[in-house]
Amino acid sequence: MQRKKTVFYCGVCVIAILLSGCGDSSPLDAQDPVTIDVWTYYNGDQLSAFDSLVKEFNETVGKEKGIVVKGYSQGSVIDLETNVLAAVRGEVGADEVPDIFAAYADTAYTVDQLGQAVDLKEYLTEEEISSYIDSYMNEGDFSGSGEIKIFPMAKSTEVLVINKTDWDKFAEDTGATYDDLADLEKLCETAKMYYEWTDAKTPEVPNDGRALFGRDAMANYMLIGGMQLGTEIFQVSDGAMTLQFDEETARRLWNCYYVSYVKGYFAAGGRFRSDDIKTGNIIAYVGSSSGVSFFPEEVNTESGERYPIEMEVLPSPGFPGENADYAVQQGAGMVVTKGSEQEIFASVEFLKWFTSDERNIEFSVNSGYLPVKKTANDIDRILGSGAQISGNLEKVLPVAVETVNANRMYTTKAFASATKARSILENTLSDRAAADREAVILKMASGLSLDDAAAEFISDINFLSWYEETKEQLKPLEN
Numbered sequence: 183m184q185r186k187k188t189v190f191y192c193g194v195c196v197i198a199i200l201l202s203g204c205g206d207s208s209p210l211d212a213q214d215p216v217t218i219d220v221w222t223y224y225n226g227d228q229l230s231a232f233d234s235l236v237k238e239f240n241e242t243v244g245k246e247k248g249i250v251v252k253g254y255s256q257g258s259v260i261d262l263e264t265n266v267l268a269a270v271r272g273e274v275g276a277d278e279v280p281d282i283f284a285a286y287a288d289t290a291y292t293v294d295q296l297g298q299a300v301d302l303k304e305y306l307t308e309e310e311i312s313s314y315i316d317s318y319m320n321e322g323d324f325s326g327s328g329e330i331k332i333f334p335m336a337k338s339t340e341v342l343v344i345n346k347t348d349w350d351k352f353a354e355d356t357g358a359t360y361d362d363l364a365d366l367e368k369l370c371e372t373a374k375m376y377y378e379w380t381d382a383k384t385p386e387v388p389n390d391g392r393a394l395f396g397r398d399a400m401a402n403y404m405l406i407g408g409m410q411l412g413t414e415i416f417q418v419s420d421g422a423m424t425l426q427f428d429e430e431t432a433r434r435l436w437n438c439y440y441v442s443y444v445k446g447y448f449a450a451g452g453r454f455r456s457d458d459i460k461t462g463n464i465i466a467y468v469g470s471s472s473g474v475s476f477f478p479e480e481v482n483t484e485s486g487e488r489y490p491i492e493m494e495v496l497p498s499p500g501f502p503g504e505n506a507d508y509a510v511q512q513g514a515g516m517v518v519t520k521g522s523e524q525e526i527f528a529s530v531e532f533l534k535w536f537t538s539d540e541r542n543i544e545f546s547v548n549s550g551y552l553p554v555k556k557t558a559n560d561i562d563r564i565l566g567s568g569a570q571i572s573g574n575l576e577k578v579l580p581v582a583v584e585t586v587n588a589n590r591m592y593t594t595k596a597f598a599s600a601t602k603a604r605s606i607l608e609n610t611l612s613d614r615a616a617a618d619r620e621a622v623i624l625k626m627a628s629g630l631s632l633d634d635a636a637a638e639f640i641s642d643i644n645f646l647s648w649y650e651e652t653k654e655q656l657k658p659l660e661n
Contacts, residue, residue, distance in 0.1 A: 209524045212248040216524045218532060220253045221283040223262040229255050231548035235541055243535055249528040263289045270298050281521060281529050284514045290332050291324055291421070291596030293517060300518040302330040305530045317511055317591040318554050324596055325420050332515035333533045336551035338472035339585045340402060340510040341578055345465040346494040352376055365502040366438050369395060373447035389626045393449030396458050398469040401607040402510050407435050409508040409592050410501040416603060418595035422661050432649045434501065436611065443615035444622050444639050445632060450612065468498050470512065471582035472550040474574050495577045497585055511591035513551060543567045550575065552582055559586055599659040610652045
């Protein structure tokens with residue numbers, strides 16, 4: 183393995199004692215500072231916010247304690263994952279393994295399986311651990327023993343984002359309210375109403391209704407939808423996945439998204455649904471709270487119509503019922519790699535400083551993410567922090583913070599084939615819906631009504647075909 187820091191000292195116990203408050207000494211020496219390399223995928227505002235805080239740390243606490251932090255953006259999440267795994271595996275031409283790197287659970291799990299992720303539980307007091315939102319800390323507990331292989335840095339959830347300008351026109355004519363978007367069953371009915379309302383505006387052109395809604399991250403829809411319906415699709419214990427994909431749950435997921443899509447009530451044309459907002463293809467979507475900064479300021483349709491729009495943010499609707507309070511937890515954390523006792527100690531010191539309330543709020547507000555500590559994830563405290571909050575974030579932060587505080591946050595536990603399994607959920611339903619929608623459009627062009635054109639696609643036979651194919655793809659990934 184190419185790394186200047188290759189020895190994991192047996193001083194873990196000593197450091198644990200130091201960090202638990204049983205002594206004031208430190209393995210660090212301000213006269214001989216240790217350098218910590220941090221790899222991220224941050225770009226744009228996120229990178230600027232991160233670099234600014236790194237500079238502050240180096241000039242204050244780092245200087246005092248003997249820690250120099252150097253941050254390196256690796257580009258995209260995929261680039262970061264590729265470079266980290268190449269370094270850990272010691273591939274020819276790879277860089278040295280960083281002391282800290284940003285990672286989602288799948289990559290962190292792989293690095294852990296390669297023996298290079300440090301269990302940070304030994305470096306944190308119980309009081310420190312309990313100060314973080316529980317589900318964030320639990321994300322890095324791969325074995326179920328309480329280990330912490332991922333340190334939470336900044337998180338996000340999902341929200342419903344609306345082109346309020348066009349929604350208001352629809353609401354004024356039909357009497358629709360935001361309550362009609364409160365859960366997925368209501369949203370599907372409202373989307374049908376919107377399609378029919380827009381279709382009726384051009385009686386001379388049949389079947390040209392427009393979609394109300396789109397969705398980013400289809401895997402989130404499947405996984406969180408499953409939890410809301412009482413089924414954990416990927417049930418994971420100590421890295422082993424058991425598939426729980428029952429027909430009843432699958433049918434509810436199919437009925438809501440697929441049927442609405444092939445009938446034209448939902449749509450997905452651009453790379454992201456914010457792109458579809460910009461082209462007027464949809465007027466509402468569910469997406470990451472950290473992505474709201476990409477919401478367009480105007481609609482610019484293919485026909486050349488152009489006008490400014492206003493944004494509104496609501497909680498992400500879920501399936502109604504006793505498990506409706508499950509919500510998406512997402513966002514990478516930080517993994518500390520094995521090294522000397524000074525390097526690990528310094529890494530933890532930096533992460534604790536970075537996630538102190540004041541700094542974590544500053545980073546979150548400037549990057550569009552959410553704080554990770556219980557005391558910091560408070561909208562009054564965030565708004566009163568003095569941080570400059572943009573117009574979009576002013577609308578999304580109260581909704582996102584309340585989502586975290588009022589719901590059971592969920593993310594799939596890591597397992598060996600998690601990336602592939604998630605990819606199947608990401609594409610299997612949406613790809614079929616998109617292809618079949620095109621077939622429905624062709625049938626309507628030949629003179630069929632919407633119901634007649636869609637009939638064969640929304641049939642039991644077609645559902646069972648998709649269900650069995652999807653299950654067949656997922657089943658071999660059990661381990």
